[in-house]
Amino acid sequence: MFRWFERRLDPYPADEPSLPPRSLVGFCMHYSRGAWPWLLAMATAAMSFALIEVSLFAYIGRLVDGMEGGDPARFWQIEGRGFVFMAAVVVIGLPLIELFASLIMHQTLIGNFPQRIRWQAHRYLLRQSMSYFQDEFAGRIATKLLQTSLAVREVVMKLMDVAVYVVAYFVGAVVLALSNDWRLAVPFLVWGVLYSTLLFVVIPRLGRVAQQQSDARSVMTGRIVDSYTNITTVKLFSHAQREETYVREGMDGFLQTVYGQMRLVTVLNVSLTVLNAGLWLGVVGIGIRLWTSGQIAAGAVAAAVPLAMRFNGMSQWIMWEMSALFENIGTVRDGIGSLALPRTVVDRPEAVPLVADHGAVAFEGVTFRYDAGEDGPEDARRPAVIDNLTLRVAPGEKIGLVGVSGAGKSTLVNLLLRFHDLDGGRITIDGQDIAGVTQDSLRAAIGVVTQDTSLLHRSVRDNIAYGRPEAEHHEVEAAAAMAEAHAFVGGLSDARGRAGYDAHVGERGVKLSGGQRQRIAIARVFLKDAPILVLDEATSALDSEVEAAIQAQLQRLMLGKTVIAIAHRLSTIAAMDRLVIMDRGRIAEQGTHDELLAQGGIYARLWARQSGGFLSDDREQAGAAAS
Structure with missing residues (x-):
């Protein structure tokens, strides 16, 4: 039975993720698709439970009337069938409704519903543009995802469960009071108006505070994660105290929102106590007055007074549920700003x-x-990073991009990978405009090794096979051998006793040296074997001995491929078929190493200015060289 209900809602829908609406209702509706039949079933159960509970108070009043003026000897003859029916409702009906509602809520919705939201939002975020992740903390994005998925669940389920229950209960109570005497319903109606006013005045403020609190919590988490992620830099510069101050500012911002929230809670509790006392006093006073004047039976008072006392306890529960509802609404609104971006x-x-x-x-x-x-x-627009640049690379040709930092080399590669769309012109591969092809197929055709190598916190095998997930283990080992990585991989182990290719490398590969990470990255590209190869400072983290060994393997990798290589160490790309010298987003010179030296231009001056084989990053020197 449990398993059947657990399988009623798919936690991992296969639908293609799409941009959610930015409105609160639209956002919640978007992530509730597929769950509505079960949400409506839960609401129906809540309404049934509320109406049955109110009907029990009415029946108690009827029993009191029967006991007060009836013959005890004939009581069961008159009330027997009604009593058996109500007993069956209480003993059988209510438990069955509760079982049905609980199975839907706890087995079908509580776990699967937010998981659907996480899955859909995560899939959408994975396909977000690179600029999105460059502008945000990774920890902040993850926090928003997790917080918002739970908040959407709470908003939708509370509206469908608590709100339906409350409305049905209140309407039933008013109808019950009216059926005895309209004056007995007045305290309930006045209480309902004042209670609703209290909700609409105070609760939205809690929602706004909750939205601020959610954002402050994300900032606090993002700052903590940022400190831990860059712990090496923190320790190298002995800035533990500075990081304490940085994180404390985030924590204090969160704490201030908690203070504001708790002030509103205190106001709510006191106001609610006064309001409930007034309801009880009004119902008891009016009920006794009407009974003493003979206008209503004692059963009407016996039904109304316990109902008023039930409202006293229930109103506290409603208030907290509504407070939580608006807090979650604030969290959802905050999450929309991060998750509903095109x-x-x-x-x-x-x-x-x-x-x-x-x-x-x-x-x-x-x-x-x-x-x-x-x-x-x-x-008023920013200057162009790439300015009306035209460059053609023939099939199998190997070119080197040369220029000081900021010349546009890495940007050109990012445009080839379509991490950004162009402001003008076009880029083609084999005559096909890359703006008209799928991004996945474009990047599958390009192998990239960058200077800042980042590995996944998974096994060495998983990291290398990321280039071709279906690869066999012997192919992974072969790629590692070609990248001069097989020897050191055999000696790796982690805290859980996994060794060799099963050893995990830590977050971003922190358990490996820079050179080891670079060789794993190169092995990954060896295995991918894409027709176009981009090397962006591919050997910058390697010592001379390892670099010399890998250069020979890179030559094998480059056979038959179109290669675009970037390097500050000009000696590593001097043997390329053609060198392209970039300056301020334009091509200043191009030709072979010997041709450019013979020209005596920018490249010749940069070659002469190298210190230790590296290209200076000083733009003033570059400007002098260009003059």
Whole structure:
């Protein structure tokens, strides 16, 4: 039985993730798709439970009337059938309804519903543009995802369960009082108006505080995670105290929201106590007056007074549930700002998979600027990082990009990978505009080794096989051997006793040295075996001996591939088919190493200015070299 209800709602829907609406109702509706039949069933059970409970008070009043003026000898003859029916409702009906409601709530919804939201939101975020992750803490994004998924569940389920129960209970109570005497219903109606006013005045304020609290909690978590993620830098610069101050500011911001929340809670509790006392006094006073004047029977008072006392306890529960509801609404609103952002780079509706048979790459009049303001005046926009650049790379050709930091080399590679859309021009691979192909197929055709190598906190095998997940273990080992990594992998182990290719490398690969991480990354690209290869400072973290060994393997890897290599160490790319010298987003020179030295231009000066084989990053030197 449990398993059947647990399987009624799929926690991992296969639907393609889409941009959720930015309105509160639209956002909750978007992530509630597929769960509505079970939410309505839960609401129906809550309403049934409330109406049965009110009917029990009415029946108690009827019993009191029967006992007060009836013949005890004939009591069971008159009330027997009614008593058996109500007993069956209480002993059988209510437990069955509770069982049904509990199975739906706890087996079908509580676990599966937020898991659906996490899954759908996570899949959408995985496909977010690179700029999204560059502007946010990773820990903050994860916190928003987890908080919002639970908050959406609470908002939707409380509205469908608690709100339905409360409305049904209140309406039933008023109808019961009216059926005896309209004046007996007055305290309930007045209480309902004042109680609703209290809710609508104070609870939204709790919601706003909760939204601030959710954001403050995300900031606090993000600062803590940022400190832990960069713990090496913190210790190298002896800045533990500085990090304490940085995190304390985040914690204090969160604490201030807690103070504001608790002040409102105190106001709520005191106001509610006064309101409930007034309801009880009004019902008892009016009931006794009407009974003493003979206008109502004692059973009416016997039903109304316990009902008023039930409201006293229930109102506290309702208030806290509504407080939690609005707190969760605040959390959802805060989450919408992070989870309902459109992707800046998307596949076109007619996008097709890239077919890269040859690997010819062409940049045609490419212009790009970061945060380009399309609506702003041209002179107010940022200067172009890539400025009307045209470059063609023939199939199998190997080119090296040269230039000081900021010249646009890495940006050009990022544009080839379509991490950003162009402001002008186009980029083609084998004649196909990359803006018209799917991003997954585009990046599958390009192997990349970057300077800042980041590994997944998984096994060495998983990290290497990330280039081709279906690869066999012997293929993983072969790729590691080609990258000069097989020897050191055999000696690896982790805290859980896993060794060799099963050893986990730690977050971002922190358990490995820079050179080891780089060799794992190179092995990953060996295994991927894409027709286009991008090397962005691929050997920068290696010592000379290991670099020399890997350079020979890189030559094997580059056979038959189109290669675009970036390096500050000019000696590592001097043997390329062609060198392209970039300056301020444009091509300043191009040719072979010997041709460029013979020209005596920028490249020749940069070559002469190298210290220890590295290209200086000083832009003033570059400017002097260009003059």
